[in-house]
Amino acid sequence: MTDVPSPQGWVRSEDAPRLPAPPNTTGPVGWMLTNLFSSPMNSVLTILGASFVIWIAWGVIDWALIRGVFTGEDREACVAVPNSGACWPYVWAKFHQFVYGFYPFDQRWRVNICFIVGAVTLATMAMPSLPYKKWNALFLLVVYPLMTFVLLTGGNLNLSSATIYFITGALLFSALVVPIAAFGIEEGIQRNKLALILAGIAVAIWLVSLFVSMPEINAFGGFISVATLINLLLLTAAAVLSIGHRASTRDIAARSALLGWVGAVSAIIAVLVLVTADFGLVQVETQQWGGLLVTLVVAVTGIVAALPLGILLALGRRSKMVVVRLFSIVFIEVWRGVPLITVLFMASIMLPLFLPEGTNFDKLLRALVGTALFSAAYMAETVRGGLQAIPRGQYEAAQALGLSYWRMMNLIVLPQALKIVIPGIVNAFISLFKDTTLVLIIGLFDLLGIINASFSDPKWVSPQTGTTGYFVAALMFWVFCFAMSRYSLFMERRLATGHKRRGI
């Protein structure tokens, strides 16, 4: 017989020894115990880290505020005090230059208007809760650039007569699309044969005129080539035929096609009228622009031009057409493979060579072309990420509904894809904004460039001028970039509702 243990096994007969109170995990002390002093090693790290932070912060405060010089007329103020800190009078004296460059004093209200309107529309655009996003975007992407262009340069462009003829011809030519849009390709062509033949003759004449010089006659207050004159007449006839034929029908599709064409043409004409109109503004050449103005112009133009280009390239890279895909891949990889600075050198040295003799470009414009192409390649990759994130089912559903490629992209895929990549676009903008500093290497005066150039002003040479200038530049760039990166994070969280996989 073995002992059967009692079912209870063991029964406590006295109180357990009292354990020490658990470490405080609430309240400031508890927080410090868990986060700062949880082990001897951690305590040492905390103390070292804290003293490091205090050392840095004190260094900056001491240099900027305590030892800083705040008033003065010229360098004497900053040189006079031995071991002085930041030279603030230099910043006060030069600040307007940091913002506007050499933009004429009495014209600076124009820049201010652009800044303010841009800031307001961008802010309303950025706040997801505000309505009228579509109109706001339209304003920001179409009206605003136009307005800035006219305000900043003074508008009043002189388009050569050849350009005007070319644009007129192209607009008339585009009327041919109306019947095709209304009735589909086959029927549209059937119904509009005469106009097409006329337009075909016009194109043939134009092609010939590229290689053979034609006699010129005096008309419209200037000389005009016979070929151009005949072409304009032919195209007018073609346009009248295509539109006149359609205007009489009651067909809804024909109406909407006609209205679309009229809308597009009047928009283009409006743009042309705006940029060529004389608003009485003084012309300000881009050489006089500088500082923050140039930084913003380069960055904003870069991103606004890069977005449509990037979308096209991203679509091209995913296209089933071999030629288009190959072209997009090569384009994207070439621009992404080389440093921006070589792109800028290329834009400033080689672009004039690529253009026909006698054409020449503003230096700022050359830099803009370079940055726009460069950032388009990066933008394409960002957008491609968004396109890839759209589930296959969306494409298939769109195709099942019988949507054409462009309708599928416009109505189904791109709206979703672009929504996903908003943070990516903001990040691309941040890096472009920082990269605009490189234009100083090709001799433009952006914010950093103008600060750098101001160091050689004999009026303000002092041991602290350079440090102060860099400090101000860093601060300005940092405020912009940090704000934007916070916004990107905010949008990322807000948009993290769609197709992102969560968990495993």
Place this chain on the structure above:
Amino acid sequence: MTAVIDEARPQRVSAFNDPKIRSRVAQIIFLLLVLWLGYEIIHNTAVNLARLNKTFDYKFQFLWTTAGFDIIQRPIEYTRDSTYFRAILVGFLNTLIVAALGIFFATVIGFIIGIMRLSSNWVIAKIATGYVELIRNIPLLLQIFFWYAAVLKPLPGPKESVNFFDLAFLSNRGLVTLKFIWGEGSGYIVIAFILGVVGALAVGHWAKRRQERTGEQFHSFWAGLGLIIGLPLLAFLILGGPVTFEYPVFKGFNFVGGFTILPELIALVLALSIYTASFIAEIVRAGIMAVSHGQTEAAHSLGLRSQPTLRLVVIPQALRVIIPPLTSQYLNLTKNSSLAVAIAYPDLVAMGGVVNNQSGRAVEVVLIWMFIYLSLSLVTSAFMNWYNARVRLVER
């Protein structure tokens, strides 16, 4: 009169609506457009060059003209009598030097900061966050200017340079230190080193196979290290130490002799590695966070201790996430090293610029730039694709 329609075969669509034909026509039009644009550009360039009395030197013969200028940092023999080709080669090597140093330091700093961000210590984590947020929101060029000023301004002139036991001198002319001059027979040391590396790899391979077979472990790391260091050391001792040192001596204006690390190089490496590290830190953090905690727990439950858990379970998985963006950061750093041109460090872009200025060969120089940078990035992407294929998760 009954038209028999073959139901199985679709009706012949007209050419306009056949998607295949439409796509082909669109492609042909696109191709023609691209070709035309290419032709316009080449044609215009030719016309413009002809107007300037120049032709495109498609054989790049101008590269064999005497350069006539000097370069401050020359990894290979170069004098004013060398050719443009050699000047560009010097620039390319200088780019590689700055990129290699930058990548090394950026990786070290980046990993430290990335791990600091995950620290349970609040102060340490916040310092790392502050670092990342501060550094990556300030333009790199500004940082390069800053470090260049920070390196030059506080340092004394060469006469009053900071002396480290007569072995190294730090001044605003850079860090001057001993130069190794390898005497006769040094080649054997290199051979011994290569043998050591090969041996170490072989030992590692053998140890792994043996462990898989028998489960016995072998400290291949120490054995490998011994081979890599020991063999060259042995060769060095057997050959009787065929190395002499050249001491830097202050003479006239500057130090003569010795090995100089330029202040431009120091500033550039500092700026590049500190800037890139802020991006690498984020990549590292994301990589480690991407390894689910379950993996660690599973490893622990299998009886692995925390060090092998980290080495065998967490890091291999984190690396799979980290490596692709890390490589593209390395590539960015290499491309960003072209900003050297702003502080007179003679890198590829700077040397190309000088050659362009002295020879007037803009098109050719730009093509050389593009070719070299594109090759670098193609090689890197090829490596990336290979690596991605190698580490891809093999799923059911």
Place this chain on the structure above:
Amino acid sequence: MKSKLLTLALGLGLSVAAVSAASAGTLDDVKAKGFIQCGSNPSLIGFGFPDDQNNWTGFDVDFCRALAAAVFNDPTKVKFTPLSAKERFTALQSGEIDVLSRNTTWSMSRDTSLGLKFAGVTYYDGQGFMVKKSLGVNSALNLNGASVCTQTGTTTELNLADYFKANNMTYQVVAFEKNEEVLKAYQDGRCDVYTTDQSGLYAERLKLAAPDDHVILPEIISKEPLGPVVRQGDDAWFNVVKWTYYALVNAEDLGITQKNVDEMKNSTNPEVMRFMGKEGDFGVGIALSNDWAAQIVKHVGNYGEIFERNLGEGTKLKIARGKNALWSKGGLQYAPPIR
């Protein structure tokens, strides 16, 4: 003809006025647009320097004003494009500017193989060295082993290499893109020596915190004839630029100054009368008004006045006329007569 196409496409796509400079000739273009686009140095005191309000002053700048006075009878009808050493030739070649007046050295390769033409030597210069006084150097031959700061893309960089090689000396070259950067590096002690054209050294020295602590060495190691540049193959414009310069020198030679130019119009000296356009019609030959030379002097002054105003003893630069004195006073400035 063919190229028109791309112009148009670009003009459309970028919606920007590509300034189509007609190939008729620069002079006609200039007259049509109503001003001269002049490429100049934005950071060389005494030669070209814009102040905070973008008012340009300097020797090279005044030359462009003289051109404007000759063409338009109005020295303000000129616009300045700031150019670095590196960009200057591209800007001229591409037609971005009409004339390059930016302390540019006349050399054979530039004259013959860049598609450019030098219109004359407005300033005879030479490359020199500047060092800190405290180094105690008094000759360039004592510079063995020194570090030298200079600007890339210039003849300076090449002369430097030649000079040190010829004299069997070693040196370290630190070559920057812009002269502000060169100056800054020199000031921060990156190098012992700053080298550029001597006139430039005088100008740059003024920007240093303590100009008097630096000394310019007596040696001149190269010939640097500086002058205005135009595009090759445009003789009408080339003549205008060339004769504007000659008119400046001739005016000094004849004693015509900004002050006395109106009185001199009544002079009976045939040489002065020809200059004033009272005798003969020399303006026709360069497609300008007959009193073009008088206009230059009236608005800008003669060569000596421009020199004194921007560089001479009365300015901070205090550069002596030296080689740039008139030929009759032992210098090299000499102009063919107007007749």
